[in-house]
Amino acid sequence: MNRKPDTTTGNPLALTRRSFIAATAVGGATLAMGANAAFAQSGDTIKVGFISPRTGPLAGFGQTDGYVLDLAKKALAEGFQSGGKSWKVEIIDQDTQSDPSRAGQLAKDLINNRNIDLMLVVSTPETINPVADACEAAGVPCLSTVMPWEAWYFGRGAKPGQPSPFKWTYHFGFGVGEFFKTYVSQWKLIETNRKVGVMYPNDADGNAIRANLAPLLAKEGFTIVDPGPYEDGTTDYSAQISLFKREGIEIFNSFPIPPDFAAFWRQAAQQGLTRKIKICQVAKTGLFPSDINALGKLGMNISSAAYWHKAFPYKSTLTGVSGTELADGYETASGKQWTQQLGASLALLDAGFEALKASTNVKDKAAVAKALSTLKTTTIAGKVDFTSGPVANVSPGPIIGTQWVKAASGSKFPLDYVVTENVTDPNVPVGAKLLPYNG
Known part of the structure; x- marks a missing residue:
């Protein structure tokens, strides 16, 4: 039985009596529809986890993520093309509350209970590293951005001059x-x-x-x-x-x-x-x-x-918006001043879905990871190229x-x-x- 986070407790693994009864009822309804129908429905949907700090001391990094995710969901509403097939997309976004321990727990919940096909995680080592470690351990492809790549690569155990120890996790963006x-x-x-x-x-x-x-x-x-x-x-x-x-x-x-x-x-x-x-x-x-x-x-x-x-001269491959359009749209919708996180979070979605598009099989985690390892694209934040980084699994950015x-x-x-x-x-x-x- 899949268990969704109980947002009333802050514990992503908590299951109340009420939610247990509701989940059991849903499970019974699914069984009544027939196992084959349930499998077909889940098999036609790509599940993407999106983890960021929306509240707590790092909330500035997550302030604009709701707007960016809405843009992405609208762009994907009619389906996503990969491997000659149209897929439904479910983006499951989670707030770490700026807590590294919670970030790791959320990642494990998305991996074990929500069966995601790809993890996207953004902003600071406190958010990214616990999630990337959970994905590496579980064999789930993961893409991240917005932290110095050295803190991601060496901070997670890689050694200078030695081969990358990472098979499933990839990071793009600035470094020292x-x-x-x-x-x-x-x-x-x-x-x-x-x-x-x-x-x-x-x-x-x-x-x-x-x-x-x-x-x-x-x-x-x-x-x-x-x-x-x-x-x-x-x-x-x-x-x-x-x-x-x-x-x-x-x-x-x-x-x-x-x-x-x-x-x-x-x-x-x-x-x-x-x-x-x-x-x-x-x-x-x-x-x-x-x-x-x-x-x-x-x-x-x-x-x-x-x-x-917003002066970056690139467009989003997923949504088609320019930097100025992204910033102005956010200010109109929120009444708040635009922030640089708008483009960074959208660039993560750009790159993640470009990898899924290039994958030979979006439901095969090894195939998605391979697509990440050879990804070459230009997002709203600029070039992403995992074929020529300073180390494997890393694409530096401006x-x-x-x-x-x-x-x-x-x-x-x-x-x-x-x-x-x-x-x-x-x-x-x-x-x-x-x-x-x-x-």
């Missing part, structure tokens, strides 16, 4: 190399003393960045001032701020979760550090307008980087320099998100000059 190129390109736009204060947390993102990005920046001539890993949820950053002031940093770079950066940056302002900063380059928290707006004036001129922007600036008079929103450099994808037009944080 893209951050390095973008940061060097961005930081050369403003004259500084090239002293960089870094705040890298003790998590998968932070550890991957510290081990791989910081040495590259040092070789490029930047002085890295690193007070060491900090734990998520830290509330007092006085020691780090004192070090940064003493060393005279003029560039600040961090990969924090939103509550941590808000606490740090407000303390940095109170203690006089922000007045010395010429470039504040924030990943993760710097991605979404809600997190920047929450900082008030302290959010103005914060630099970021975008794995998707990340471009951006900045939050005061919006023009008459804008519906207080800040505008502008492109300031494009070294990792010259097809994306630069729209503005980088401004100093204290200009």
Whole structure:
């Protein structure tokens, strides 16, 4: 008997007495229809799991997923063509609530109880890695995006110079190399003393960045001032701020979760550090307008980087929408400002369904995994190519320099998100000059 998550308890495996009775009744009805009819119905449907953080500290990453999934479901409403056959598609989306343990539980439920044919998972190691590990263990094809690929690949046990240990899981998008190129390109736009204060947390993102990005920046001539890993949820950053002031940093770079950066940056302002900063380059928290707006004036001129922007000149292979159409449609439907996650989540659906289309048999998990391993396509976020990655199972992608600036008079929103450099994808037009944080 298939068991759906009980959303009232937050436990994806919980089954209440009422749901048990209802499920039993449905099961009896199915049996009454005849086993052959039930098999035919399930055999004609492709089941795709979609896991993301819709609530909790990482909710900014999942805020737009409902809109994107609605677009995908509309595009698939008349069926999906693969192997000369038209298939019904069921997308089963789940919210991790920003909890890694729950992410793993949801994945196992979709695999064992919902019998999915393909898993799609998006945004941050806390979401992606537990899901990918569950899929690898169960032999279920899985595609993911939006986290540094090094944190996905090496963070899950792969070793440098050794063959990939992964057969079922694939990841596309930016890595340390893209951050390095973008940061060097961005930081050369403003004259500084090239002293960089870094705040890298003790998590998968932070550890991957510290081990791989910081040495590259040092070789490029930047002085890295690193007070060491900090734990998520830290509330007092006085020691780090004192070090940064003493060393005279003029560039600040961090990969924090939103509550941590808000606490740090407000303390940095109170203690006089922000007045010395010429470039504040924030990943993760710097991605979404809600997190920047929450900082008030302290959010103005914060630099970021975008794995998707509405200026990207590509269209969705699944829905046919352009970047501008996607962003404008979301703002009209929600009344909220567009975010870069719109394009990233849609790119995941683009790539996933392109793999299913290319598969010799969508109901054969090995065939779907093989289609992923040879996938070459262009999504709304750009090229995906698993045949030429830096390592097997990985297709790197762009990340471009951006900045939050005061919006023009008459804008519906207080800040505008502008492109300031494009070294990792010259097809994306630069729209503005980088401004100093204290200009």
